[in-house]
Amino acid sequence: MQIRKRTLLKSALVAALACTAAAGVLTGCSRQAPEEKPAAQQDLLARIKARGTITIAMEGTWSPWTYHDKDGRLTGFDVAIGERIARALGVKAEFIEGKWDGLLAGLDAGRYDLMINGVGITPERERAYDFSEPYVYDRVAVIVRGGRTDITRMEDLKGRHTANTISSTYAETAEKAGARVTGVDDLNQTFELLLSGRIDATLNSEVTYADYKRAHPDADIKIALFTPEAGEIGVALKKGADTASLRAAVNETISGLRASGELSELSRRFFGLDITTKK
Numbered sequence: 001m002q003i004r005k006r007t008l009l010k011s012a013l014v015a016a017l018a019c020t021a022a023a024g025v026l027t028g029c030s031r032q033a034p035e036e037k038p039a040a041q042q043d044l045l046a047r048i049k050a051r052g053t054i055t056i057a058m059e060g061t062w063s064p065w066t067y068h069d070k071d072g073r074l075t076g077f078d079v080a081i082g083e084r085i086a087r088a089l090g091v092k093a094e095f096i097e098g099k100w101d102g103l104l105a106g107l108d109a110g111r112y113d114l115m116i117n118g119v120g121i122t123p124e125r126e127r128a129y130d131f132s133e134p135y136v137y138d139r140v141a142v143i144v145r146g147g148r149t150d151i152t153r154m155e156d157l158k159g160r161h162t163a164n165t166i167s168s169t170y171a172e173t174a175e176k177a178g179a180r181v182t183g184v185d186d187l188n189q190t191f192e193l194l195l196s197g198r199i200d201a202t203l204n205s206e207v208t209y210a211d212y213k214r215a216h217p218d219a220d221i222k223i224a225l226f227t228p229e230a231g232e233i234g235v236a237l238k239k240g241a242d243t244a245s246l247r248a249a250v251n252e253t254i255s256g257l258r259a260s261g262e263l264s265e266l267s268r269r270f271f272g273l274d275i276t277t278k279k
Helices: 002-021 044-051 077-089 100-109 123-128 169-176 187-195 206-215 241-260 262-271
Strands: 053-058 092-097 129-131 136-138 140-145 161-164 180-183 202-205 221-226 231-233 236-238
Touching: 044 053, 044 077, 044 241, 053 077, 053 100, 077 092, 077 241, 077 262, 100 236, 123 129, 140 169, 140 187, 140 206, 161 169, 161 187, 161 202, 169 180, 169 202, 187 202, 187 206, 187 221, 202 206, 206 221, 206 262, 236 241, 241 262
Parallel strands: 053 092, 161 180
Antiparallel strands: 129 236, 136 231, 140 202, 140 221
């Protein structure tokens, strides 16, 4: 009995050594599958795919970029872009609305995966956040009341009162021109201040102005001038290696939309013109 037990142990040892030497090639040997990284060690894209949703921050009050239609549904050009990014990743888009000032801060805190809200790419922001490639180019208009004739150059904004959401590129541009900027919560408040004469001008997107005039054809406002260069608009991400693969996937989606012509189609649908190429 003792001899048989030794023989069995010897046979098992020989079989184990044979499996090791063959590196798992033999049919009778099995190899353990590599373990998946713990969630804490996965990058953001992997975590998004694991949970099946991607959180996208936007205002929801800036037509035609992000707004609510007559039935209360969230829609707009940037909503469509977010939906297509989510679809390309094979996950569901979860849109979270908030005031502009808190949206970029939410990226830092990890509350959102992306911010898609007509975010202008500036050197200052690029030091703090990562951006996708530009997906549209935004001409910035200086908007005044209809009868106004004393603002025809950027230099004419010096000492004037304007209004915009604080930390927006529009507010920054006005401040650089010497204007005194009043902070507001949303676009409607901006135009209320302008129409009531409490500010001299406001800076905003050319397409936002056109959209507002379509909705309010009797509004006594006009474009006094455009800023010299169109701004680049990109998808904002938290800065760092954790978002590198997500940024690459977003860029791939944007490139695909551009190549297929769908990006231009969406621009014409929401803006009434194609702003997907740099003029």
